[in-house]
Amino acid sequence: MLEDKVKINQSWLDKLQSEFNQPYFQKLYQFVQDQYNNSVVYPSKELIYEAFNQTHFKDVKVVIIGQDPYHGKNQAHGLSFSVKNSQKLPPSLKNIYKELSCDLEVAVPTTGNLTPWTKQGVLLLNSTLTVSAKSPGSHQKKGWEIFTNKIIELISNEKENIVFILWGKYAQNKCVIIDERKHLTIKSPYPSPFSAQKGFFGSQPFSKTNEYLLNKNIKPIDWTL
Numbered sequence: 001m002l003e004d005k006v007k008i009n010q011s012w013l014d015k016l017q018s019e020f021n022q023p024y025f026q027k028l029y030q031f032v033q034d035q036y037n038n039s040v041v042y043p044s045k046e047l048i049y050e051a052f053n054q055t056h057f058k059d060v061k062v063v064i065i066g067q068d069p070y071h072g073k074n075q076a077h078g079l080s081f082s083v084k085n086s087q088k089l090p091p092s093l094k095n096i097y098k099e100l101s102c103d104l105e106v107a108v109p110t111t112g113n114l115t116p117w118t119k120q121g122v123l124l125l126n127s128t129l130t131v132s133a134k135s136p137g138s139h140q141k142k143g144w145e146i147f148t149n150k151i152i153e154l155i156s157n158e159k160e161n162i163v164f165i166l167w168g169k170y171a172q173n174k175c176v177i178i179d180e181r182k183h184l185t186i187k188s189p190y191p192s193p194f195s196a197q198k199g200f201f202g203s204q205p206f207s208k209t210n211e212y213l214l215n216k217n218i219k220p221i222d223w224t225l
C-alpha cells in the first residue's frame with residue numbers, strides 16, 4: 001500500500017489515507033521517485049513531509065503557505081520559507097524578518113531555520129513539496145497542488161480559528177478553499193524584493209495572528225528565533 005511508503009506523521013496519515021490511493025497521487029509518487037533516482041531534487045527525500053512531521057494535525061494553529069521549495073543546494077528542508085542552519089538568508093526571508101522585527105519590536109533573527117515556529121503549531125506548507133535543482137517550479141502541476149489543497153481543505157473543514165497567512169497572489173488564490181467565516185486570513189503582497197514595498201512591510205502579520213489567537217483563548221506564537 002502506498003500509504004506505507006509515505007513517511008508522514010500518523011496524525012496526518014489517519015486523515016489522508018484515502019488520498020494516497022487516488023490515481024493522481026500514485027502518478028505523483030512515481031514521478032517523484034523517478035526524479036530522485038535520475039536527478040538532483042530538493043529537499044532530501046526524507047524531508048519531503050517535514051512540515052507535517054513537525055506540526056501534527058491536532059496542533060495546527062497557523063498555516064503559512066509558500067509556493068515550492070528553494071532550489072539551491074542545502075537550502076530546502078521541507079518547511080516553507082525556512083532554510084537549514086548555517087545557510088545564508090534568502091531575500092524573501094530577510095524581508096519576513098524585517099517585518100517581524102518592526103511588527104513585534106524584536107531583534108532580527110540570524111538563523112533561517114523556522115523549526116521553532118512549527119513546534120508551536122505553525123504549519124509551514126509549500127504548495128509543491130519537491131523541486132529539481134536550479135529549476136524553480138519544475139514540479140508544479142504534477143499533482144502536489146491537488147494534495148496540498150486537500151490539506152488546506154481538511155484544516156479549514158475540520159478545525160476552527162486557524163490563521164492562514166497568505167503572502168502574494170498565489171497563496172491568496174487558496175481563499176476559495178478556506179472558510180473565512182470561521183478562520184482568519186491575513187493577506188499581503190509577497191515578501192520578495194520586488195513586491196515587499198507594495199504592502200508587505202507594515203502589514204503586521206505576526207501581531208495580528210497573536211491578537212486573533214488571544215481573542216479565541218488560544219496560546220499565541222512566540223515568533224522570536
